[in-house]
Amino acid sequence: MTVPDPFTERLRAIASREGTAPDDVLRRLLDEYENRQSKANSANPIEDFISAFDDDVTDLSETAGQTLCKTFRA
Numbered sequence: 001m002t003v004p005d006p007f008t009e010r011l012r013a014i015a016s017r018e019g020t021a022p023d024d025v026l027r028r029l030l031d032e033y034e035n036r037q038s039k040a041n042s043a044n045p046i047e048d049f050i051s052a053f054d055d056d057v058t059d060l061s062e063t064a065g066q067t068l069c070k071t072f073r074a
Contacts, residue, residue, distance in 0.1 A: 046072050
């Protein structure tokens with residue numbers, strides 16, 4: 001694979017500024033990208049928590065779950 005010159009120049013500049021190898025900078029950038037993607041693709045943790053206690057009760061527990069989802073979804 002060939003990386004275009006403008007990208008390699010930026011990569012080398014960042015590595016030089018940080019005093020590290022370009023490979024390390026690229027590895028870190030790719031790791032951060034993958035972490036962001038996996039977080040974006042993961043399920044809503046609040047809904048996972050609420051569903052852990054799922055039963056046939058439709059009282060305060062359901063209202064609280066809906067309120068938590070609305071409040072923390074953003």
